[in-house]
Amino acid sequence: MNQNTQPVGKFMKFLQIPLIRIILGFVFIILIASLVQLGIQAIVGDETVLANAIIVILTIPIALLAYYWFVRVFERRNVTELSLSFALKELLAGALLGTALFSTTISILWLLGYYQILAVNTIQDMIPWLLIGIISGTLEELLVRGILFRIMEESLGTWVALIISALTFGALHLANPNATLWAGLAIAIEAGIMLAAAYVYTRRLWIPIGIHIAWNFVQGGVFGVAVSGNEAKGLLQSTLNGPALLSGGEFGAEASIFAVMVCLVAGMFFVWKSYTQGKFIKPFWKRA
16 A cells, blocks of 8 residues: 555544544534524524525525535445435325324313413414424435434444434433423434334434424424423413423423323334344444
């Protein structure tokens, strides 16, 4: 080997270390998405609904391309987890599932008297939450499931990666308004496990993205419930009453034990189907 190529080869091997790839992936995608948003904001000026819509319309495809470029350059493989052949069908399936899961949760809270509707707002009040759902759902799935979970799973195996990524996802929500340790744990169980298991089931990111977008949108945009501690004004003006463990309290219905139970059922379904179909990866110390 030429001596000039040896440092390059060592550097490329260094970049293949899982932790290094995770850090690089996070930094690269967040940096690109942030620069795009800042650039558009500088051009359009005020934060109007139209301006935010333009930001979402431009940021999402660029973030997806950034993820695609990262995988192609650093991992040198086809980006099968973003296969366009399955995109529309699986995004729709995920959106329907996310809608059904939160609607089931809020129905339980309503039947038990913990959720009350105070007023009905306009359709326009739903739009900001649709935009928030799209951008947060897509970017968080690219980062947490596409980068963190997937790369950890390659070396540590599915079970370990599932637990670590779920706990990490819950911990990230502790920085949100009105967050508690229970709220973070609830997010880890109901979302962290389910979304990672949904990825394992298809080995694509579209269903997790669809679930995430719909869950956030329906929660804030339709039922007017605080989304991860952030107050929401949606189609319905509502309030949550009762013990925080049951209603979710100020953090929102995501911190309700009923949300945890509903989503855990869906999560365990994906885990069971993936495991029985042999889609789980063994940790490196158990491989031949």
